[in-house]
Amino acid sequence: MTIQAAIGKLSSLLGQRLACSKTELAQHGASETHFPLAPPDAVAYPETTEEVAALMRICAAHRCPVVGWGTGTSLEGQAQAFQGGVCVDFTRMNRVLEVSQADMHARVQPGVTREALNDELRATGLFFPVDPGANASLGGMASTRASGTTAVRYGTMRDNVMGLEVVTATGQVIRTGTAARKTAAGYDLTALFVGSEGTLGLITELTLRLRGIPEAISAAVCAFDTAADAVNCVIDTIQMGVPMARIELVDAATVRAVNAYAGMNLPEKPHLLLEFHGSETGVAEQAEVFGAIAADHSGARFDWATKTEDRNTLWAVRHNAFHAIMAMRPGARSLVTDICVPISRLAEAVEACRTDLESAGIDGPILGHVGDGNFHAVLIFDPEDAREEQKVIDASNRLVDLALSLGGTVSGEHGIGVGKLPYMKREHGPAWALMGQVKAALDPDGIMNPGKMTPPRN
């Protein structure tokens, strides 16, 4: 078999750093959500770009599938090896190569996690702002175009990756982008690789844009009578140009779950969680403007937390939400939806989602990054109950139709993997075939994370 022949050569290349134990294969074939196990045939642990290039040349020669791996926290099965082959685990490529305080950027290997980078940056007064919740690897975050709670202020990985080193499908090492703040020189290959989920090449180095830690940070939680009130408050806040650093919605069901999970005592109502970054006076000014807007939308009185420990308690609500939701029904799994709509349609989308799930009898607490128009419904089901699983998939399909009918997207931040692949044609129309042409040009043998992202080959 061609895969086995590749593995033989990779074993000579990497020695002990090519693993084929059942445990390791299973660990690298699992998903965070509801997809079946899809293990690779081997797991490689390269330590250098040169090793990744040598590995790719071997796999190209043998037409052996190659799937990149960061921390395994992706939510759509992006790193699962549905066609077997070699999983390239970047755990050992985890060095911060350079931090430039003057240029406010860092060069890192793909296995560095966002928390590890921020730890390394602690003394510099700088931080890397993209925060998807999980302590994901930066290579994985770039590959899935991750974002999270701070995207409303600091953007997504699209906006924060300045350049890449990539090993192509043929094992060539290329560099994209520059260390300059902007460039108009040539096709934007950086943007092409960001979000391509390992289907065009393997990222072996990233140059990331950093930000200054703000002089003042202030956070608050604010209850509303309805989710629509909360969302309309968000819309008005954006309209007023208030530069929120985070603005997150948790619905009443989520608050109920968090109260039970963390022994908290919040009113069981929709809440907005907010954070503002700026100067002392700037933050105070933002708080005042937001308070006035919230009061117009049934927002309760609230206090601002400016101390780090108080802010951490407050944000624990958001960070614990997923685990709190899952703890409500032990043994259950979830399908997490990820639609993102124009902000003007957000209230309508959240309400339609809520009504749909209720009428279908599905437990689906809603939470999300409402400043971007992106929200998640955590659709809970019993993995032993095929009927219930199908019911949840049907609801997810309806939600996708809703997003597209409102001018939105199937995925705000979780990416495509296998979970959203069935919707690509519907979202992109003929542009999906064009993505297939790009894929065929850069990966002519179809070995880079095969079966993902683009239309099946003829």
Added chain:
Amino acid sequence: MTIQAAIGKLSSLLGQRLACSKTELAQHGASETHFPLAPPDAVAYPETTEEVAALMRICAAHRCPVVGWGTGTSLEGQAQAFQGGVCVDFTRMNRVLEVSQADMHARVQPGVTREALNDELRATGLFFPVDPGANASLGGMASTRASGTTAVRYGTMRDNVMGLEVVTATGQVIRTGTAARKTAAGYDLTALFVGSEGTLGLITELTLRLRGIPEAISAAVCAFDTAADAVNCVIDTIQMGVPMARIELVDAATVRAVNAYAGMNLPEKPHLLLEFHGSETGVAEQAEVFGAIAADHSGARFDWATKTEDRNTLWAVRHNAFHAIMAMRPGARSLVTDICVPISRLAEAVEACRTDLESAGIDGPILGHVGDGNFHAVLIFDPEDAREEQKVIDASNRLVDLALSLGGTVSGEHGIGVGKLPYMKREHGPAWALMGQVKAALDPDGIMNPGKMTPPRN
């Protein structure tokens, strides 16, 4: 001839809106800078996307070159037809299709100019921030990944184009992106087409991100003893996280030219021109911080202009700079360099450029978007003097080497066209060939703006 056959069919399609007069061909084959005339064989004036698609199908069938045209203000010969064929002039596709105040975006046809869009937005409290100086078409600005004076705050076209409608090389109409604020669904085709200079398809519609007009705007001009002082002041201002909306350098030679041209009386020293956007208190705070930093770097005392007319007088210095420079030597032409370097190397780059030009005996006033690390030297030469022209090209080559040695880019914002094509290999190495693979996949017959951007075909 295949081009003539295509023109015959296009004439049936477009009637009077296909022009072949010498005047029109010459007008569409000229450049803003020093490139020789390169006229197309015909100029098409489509009015709808369907017409553009029909046009492309005809040109594809006859392998007839197609070059897009906005306002002709590009600086690297992007719209010149070096292989003849059809120039597609988007002047008649100049409608603003939709303005969403709630979503803060606009859908426009490619022939809308940035000033026309901002006029249309006047009543909404919103504006489109990208300002390259010229009143360019938005389709052209997207195609060249334009930026300008406000990129330091609002980003470039990369950051402000949310989605596109594109007619591909085979005449298919595709849509990229969505009206949502972010998406992780598939390859970032929007970013691939932005900056591709018409070599992959023709943009027939753009969805653009808008911003709220700030509550307060304040501007100032500040003289420094040396360009290095001015640049170091910029670096410190960025480090402090002051959110300047514009921060521009004009060197002493530029000030001299502007004084002569506009009858002004500024000290003949390097100046920074600044603008801050925000709330009343925010802008005042920013001014105070900047004043303190400037004082540390030989910055002169300065006054803030908050009234529109005072600000306009002040910015006239910057907007008149190019014409003022050219007026110093009637009949001369110029080669405008466009390097962009990491901000930490900016002072070094400006000084090295200054020294090089002086020792080569070239008139080359320097001005630029120093908050991005991007600056232009306007290298003046007599177009009748081949030796002088070569001297200027040699200096530009040395400046390119300097930019690349400092981790920068050949083009911060003017793009590639024909002027920077010789440097693509040097900047991108093997990634340039990969751009060629993308080009070959999307434009297999090589009819889209041929001879530009990518390596020559085998």
